Amino acid sequence: MDAKLSLLIVGAAIFALTHHCSAELFGACAADGECTGAGGDANAVCDTGADVDGNCVCASAYKDFGGDCVAKGLGDNCADTSDCAGVSNAECSGTTCACAANFRNDGGSCVCDGQYKMDGVNCVSKGLGDNCADTAECAGVSNAECSGTTCACAANFRNDGGSCVCDGQYKMDGVNCVSKGLGDNCADTADCAGVSNAECSGTTCACAANFRNDGGSCVCDGQYKMDGVNCVSKGLGDTCTANSDCAGVSNAECIGSTCACAGNYRNDGGSCVCDGQYKLDGVNCVSRALGDSCSADGHCAGVTHANCNTNCVCEGQYKVDGAACASKGLNDTCTDDAHCAGVSNAECDTTCQCISGYTASGSLCDSGVSILPSMLLFVCTFAITVFMN
Incomplete structure (x- = not known):
């Protein structure tokens, strides 16, 4: 037997032996080992369900790719989540491998979706201080937004242990923070800044001194008027409805609808002083x-x-x-005759004296002619006339 023939016999024997011990994909098999040995695929199994002899096929988590068994990827068919084990954080959704909740497909890999971040092996909601590209990525924290590139509490809210709560001067109204109003709780005056001229009185927002609550706003109380941002006492000439509105000016009262000085007083540069014929006697003007x-x-x-x-x-x-x-009467001092005009027939001679021909008779000046001789002449004349007749 020559050398060539010997080589052919040996080759045939090796082929027969290897073909019997392992099989390529879709080759006949009787057990899984025949599909994974030399010439087979480590990720193949023997499927005996199709016929008696069976065939080598890729295991459920793998697919045929040019004669090789490669791990299934996103979008491939599956029967359960174990079929998608080749992609971390994937699951079988329906009959297709897809990224699990909170993950998204990023070039065939499952990465945390925008509003989530990786915490070990899980995706958890992003929190305050985490990176973001838009406000949607901060949705895991109520009332947060993307400020710059960082999740932060929205306007009117503040960070309270990772949650966004209403800042001091605000209160929750449904889902929004609105300014606190009169009567709301407060810790300091800054909490009441939503109402002009309000302050924190005790633990409640209330109008500051000289202001009063008018439908939720602080307006000047009756005796005050607004001067820029402050309430100052009303002065003379300001409008009024009652005397108390004019209390900022002593001795003023509401006359008509205007603050003016009361009777016996006059306006002296904004103050009420006694009018000319009066003087101040304690708190009153008297003649x-x-x-x-x-x-x-x-x-x-x-x-x-x-x-x-x-x-x-x-x-x-x-x-x-x-x-x-x-x-003036007789003997009162004088410097002019007119000073003695109160006594008829008197004149001034340092003191009031009767003029010549008159004499003082009590407080009057008498001519000095006696009536007794006249009366005697009258009686005698009357008697003679009677006798002769």
């Missing part, structure tokens, strides 16, 4: 009296027949009589 200072005759009008000579004094023909001015 000036004799001896009170003055600068015009009108200031002494409270005393009849008085005029001003630095102080209120009686006019020339009058003299002080208690708190009043009375006409």
